[in-house]
Amino acid sequence: MTSAVADIQANKQAAPLIVHVVRQFLPNKGGLEDVVANLCRQLIARSYRVRVVTCNSLFSDPTRELPANETIDGIEIVRIPWSGSSRYPLAPQVFRHIADADLVHVHAVDFFFDALTWGKLMHGRPMVATTHGGFFHTPKYAAIKKIWFNTATRLSALGYNSVICCSQSDATLFSKIAKSRVRLIENGADVGKFANCAALEARRRIVTIGRFSVNKRLDRMLDAMKVLAARHADWHLDIIGAVSDLDKPTLEKEIAARSLEQNVSLHVSIDDCSIRNIIARASLFASASEYEGFGLVAIEAMSAGLLPVLNTNEAYKAMAETHPALMLSDFSDPEAAADSLTAAFERLQADDLTLRQELLRDARAYAWDEVAQRYMDVYSETLAPKGKSPQLLRQRGQAA
Template sequence: MKPADIAPPAPTDADPTRAADASPFRDAVLVHVVRQYKPSVGGLEDFVASLVARQRGRFRRIRIITCDRLFRGDGSKLAKREIIDGAEVVRLPYIGSTRYPICTGVLSELADADLVHVHAIDFFFDALAFTRRLHRKPLVATTHGGFFHSPDYRLLKRIWFRSITKAAARRYGALACCSESDYARFARIAPDKVRLIENGVDIEKFAGAGSPAPAKSLITIGRLAHNKRVDLLLDTMARLVASDPDWRLSIVGTPFDWSRDDIAAMVADRGLAGNVDLHVGPSDAEMRDLLGKASLFVSASRHEGFGIALIEAMSAGLSSVVEGNDAFAAFAQKHSGITLCDYGDPDSTAEAIRAAFAVIETDPQAARDTAIAQAQAYSWAATALRYEALYREVLGR
């Protein structure tokens, strides 16, 4: 089945989402519901914050409902209400797993909502669907990879997806699938609800930041989570360094399943202390500096909801050597400069990295220009307009 893409209206300027007087939602209250938000750091949080930044001023009010504790924090409660970047943030107590946080106070915060946008497939997705007759609010959701980020509990996940998730999806006006793999999966249970709206990426933040000259330097970006498989990436790095000690790797991320000390121990165990650096939560300026030393983005991630880090690396002018998961494979089908490999085989992956670097050495400017040009398709301005088109469809505006 070919994905049904939501096409944005023809733009009238560089970023038409800034023109509040042209918005059909000037009188509407939009509520985003997401399990974690600022000050939490991660792909889900960044996505919602970036979307809200483009929606601010185009709605009468924007509210973000989220949980009141950081899943990877010290357990202390955050402020119940706060204004962040011009949007109201409401934080509610929860119980249960961080993957399925049960938060019973959400309905009381929807009284004035004209549209509710749910992010990810979790308790909020299910609860708001099955209480639809109580709150009577139009619902849309973004899939963000569903709950298939790891192979854990695979059979249970399949049963839940084909029963609970399928029943809940019927109560939504539309499901925005942020990747073609998500579209294919959710089309099996809600074919009339799915729309393809690939994630927006801030392609200006690191535009052209990559090394202009070929450099035997790799960079990986993402949470230090088990599914990112940093251990396998380090195995590959060990093979590279064994034959050429000039290779270097920058690991950029925030502690999650693994701590800073865990990563340091892995690096030391492989004798890579002089070739691998770990950077926890660098600023954008520091990130530009790190990208400026690199020619290749690498990732051993087993699963990606979309792959924002890959697009950010492309916007910087980097080529990529990445695990052949569904999300990365979809990008590789559309864009050159992306090499797929199996990080479970460190010898062949090391050879793939050497081959990708040889291509860069042949014509570094062409490799940079190609990656930067391909990243333009994922600009946030176009993505925000696609969401407005989806909202108009659901609300009948």
């Protein structure tokens, strides 16, 4: 072995190992998965070692078991068996795969968030968590969720050096139970993926992107489309996403029930190149979602030059305060939502691309290289008490 090769291997061994624990990961697609994957890619580029521990099947296809070990985009992935609910998957084998971690980063508030705290006396690893909206994705069981949050989640949060919130609404909520350990790091977005690809001229064509889940309220999106199609026949909606608690046949029935077959296209689990081609024919992005942890897809839409029209949930309201170009509407009222979408189209018709440039500029603030550095600063502060220099870790991140 040459000294150069030995030095490389020694440096790899010296690099901190960050183990990310998340209930779903690649090849599944969704906001949570995208955030973890992009963060891992940034860490690898900055000489960190990373591992992702996740469940061994997709919740949308639980009978198909995925490989126990796999590497995707240079990311080491370990998949473990699970049982129970997709919202709270029980997967105790997680403890086998964190023993060599310098730091464990838990994503979302679920079994892993609780179990790794309860088992901390056994594994002893420093930990941080990112909330990703907690578990308040729908108003269902709201009273029980509130009790759980103020008891079990409050106790579990004690095990984390930092509780990282990806939206101001999350930070407001979790500061009640984690106080000074709350850190606000808004999610990064892959702003290069669909960069500036939307149609340059105003078109009555809308894109909505996200999991096919009940809280996304695609039914309300379709209700608004029914109003728009009655007003002007060339309105079109492209629904892009992956199966979740709604499947393709169910959505096709919803479309047919409103006689929207000519005005709505459904795209299931398509690749980024195909999504880009669809966006290239559109001018607007819309989301009728009742709840978002952050609203990552709206940022990606802005980076494409699409003008977002968003339901007035807490995350979107906070986003609109920062980015006044965004438009909010009440999608529980189809007529009002249709009016907002029409107004958005008319704004683009009258625009000289100044609005588009504002959207592109605002989206660039969420570039992953900037966001990843904020995460690395948290890692440095967390690892410093273990004898690792925060300055050394920051230099390692900047050197790559």
